[in-house]
Amino acid sequence: MPVITCIDDLKQLYRRRTPKMFYDYAESGSWTEQTFRENTSDFDQIYLRQRVAIDMTGRSTASQMVGQDVSMPVALAPVGLTGMQCADGEIKAARAAEQFGVPFTLSTLSICSIEDVAEHTNKPFWMQVYTLKDDDFMTRLFDRAKAANCSAAVITVDLQMLGQRHKDLKNGLSAPPKLTPKSVANMMTKVHWGLGMLGTNRRTFRNVMGHAKGVSDPSSLSAWFAEATDHTLNWDRIRQFRKMWDGPLIIKGIMDARDAHEALNAGADAIIVSNHGGRQLDGALSAIRALPEIMDAVGDKIEVHLDSGIRSGQDVLKALAMGAKGTYIGRAFVYGLGAMGEAGVTKALEVIHKELDTSMGLCGRTDVQTLDRDILMIPRGFSGDWE
Numbered sequence: 001m002p003v004i005t006c007i008d009d010l011k012q013l014y015r016r017r018t019p020k021m022f023y024d025y026a027e028s029g030s031w032t033e034q035t036f037r038e039n040t041s042d043f044d045q046i047y048l049r050q051r052v053a054i055d056m057t058g059r060s061t062a063s064q065m066v067g068q069d070v071s072m073p074v075a076l077a078p079v080g081l082t083g084m085q086c087a088d089g090e091i092k093a094a095r096a097a098e099q100f101g102v103p104f105t106l107s108t109l110s111i112c113s114i115e116d117v118a119e120h121t122n123k124p125f126w127m128q129v130y131t132l133k134d135d136d137f138m139t140r141l142f143d144r145a146k147a148a149n150c151s152a153a154v155i156t157v158d159l160q161m162l163g164q165r166h167k168d169l170k171n172g173l174s175a176p177p178k179l180t181p182k183s184v185a186n187m188m189t190k191v192h193w194g195l196g197m198l199g200t201n202r203r204t205f206r207n208v209m210g211h212a213k214g215v216s217d218p219s220s221l222s223a224w225f226a227e228a229t230d231h232t233l234n235w236d237r238i239r240q241f242r243k244m245w246d247g248p249l250i251i252k253g254i255m256d257a258r259d260a261h262e263a264l265n266a267g268a269d270a271i272i273v274s275n276h277g278g279r280q281l282d283g284a285l286s287a288i289r290a291l292p293e294i295m296d297a298v299g300d301k302i303e304v305h306l307d308s309g310i311r312s313g314q315d316v317l318k319a320l321a322m323g324a325k326g327t328y329i330g331r332a333f334v335y336g337l338g339a340m341g342e343a344g345v346t347k348a349l350e351v352i353h354k355e356l357d358t359s360m361g362l363c364g365r366t367d368v369q370t371l372d373r374d375i376l377m378i379p380r381g382f383s384g385d386w387e
């Protein structure tokens with residue numbers, strides 16, 4: 001058993017154990033990948049202020065996100081095709097999150113369906129919803145989420161069109177994977193992954209297949225999705241979705257103060273400052289750099305969460321100290337899942353928890369709920385002074 005001390009250890013194992021097509025799918029951003037890279041490197045520009053000789057006993061990372069208790073304010077972000085990174089991946093990740101006491105968010109484009117995950121978990125999870133034109137599909141998705149007892153809906157608003165990721169086109173990404181001489185040769189070297197996939201019947205988009213009109217075979221799904229995404233989306237449409245869901249509603253993909261106000265007016269309970277992990281608008285600011293402007297605009301009126309670029313508990317600490325009430329990890333948990341299945345997701349959460357807890361203590365603080373900017377050294381002009 002390898003000794004895992006950080007998220008990067010999980011990433012190295014994940015790379016060795018998962019077919020290239022799926023590793024590349026997760027480990028890429030759109031076009032030049034500038035935003036993907038800066039999401040992580042911008043965290044390094046912020047420094048933590050070391051304090052000493054302060055009683056650091058009785059530390060707590062417990063908090064709430066949209067009124068729900070969490071053992072630390074770090075949820076698992078919705079990640080499409082998670083069940084291709086590891087057999088039954090969504091179920092495994094949801095179980096690990098449940099055990100750890102943090103929310104799991106199921107993607108609309110998941111391999112395990114809402115019903116699959118509900119059947120194999122004991123606590124409510126969150127449902128991510130893409131904004132699609134098909135009213136019937138949308139209504140049923142919300143109804144299915146209610147029936148599965150989901151405790152929050154996350155509406156993703158930054159994917160009206162798909163940002164191009166070069167590697168997915170070159171690899172011919174699909175679920176199940178297309179069998180070409182190259183992909184078969186690569187998959188044959190991933191024995192554990194292959195055995196897992198042979199042992200499950202969850203290998204296609206089970207949230208969509210059989211639920212969306214005109215999608216009966218997986219190969220038509222990408223064409224359906226491109227056609228189904230709503231280029232005309234506006235805030236009135238989002239208000240319609242608000243009416244379809246009476247539980248906590250989180251709007252994901254906010255990078256501008258004006259959009260944060262719109263989300264507030266649309267009745268959201270929380271927003272996620274996010275650029276989709278650098279997978280959509282390449283050239284956008286990193287999420288952590290966009291956070292201060294949004295905190296200033298709406299931070300006292302709505303719960304603000306953040307994702308994109310978090311790879312450590314120190315990153316979580318920085319986001320919380322800048323005012324975010326919650327954070328999400330996407331790739332960091334996928335690395336764990338691809339490396340070691342459910343145990344790997346648990347390991348990712350343990351790593352981040354330990355880093356958060358220890359770093360908080362070394363900053364002289366004992367409670368994640370009372371963090372503030374005093375523990376940070378943020379370079380002048382970090383958020384930018386733009387024309």
Ligand SMILES: Cc1cc2nc3c(=O)[nH]c(=O)nc-3n(C[C@H](O)[C@H](O)[C@H](O)COP(=O)(O)O)c2cc1C
Pocket residue numbers: 025026027039077078079080081107108109128156252274275276277278279307308309310328329330331332
């Ligand atoms: C492989 C992959 C698939 C994703 N699929 C979805 C998705 O289906 N729905 C969604 O709202 N966001 C999706 N995202 C974005 C994540 O929810 C999240 O915003 C992002 O991963 C955060 O950045 P991080 O990976 O640097 O933590 C995906 C991200 C990755 C890496």
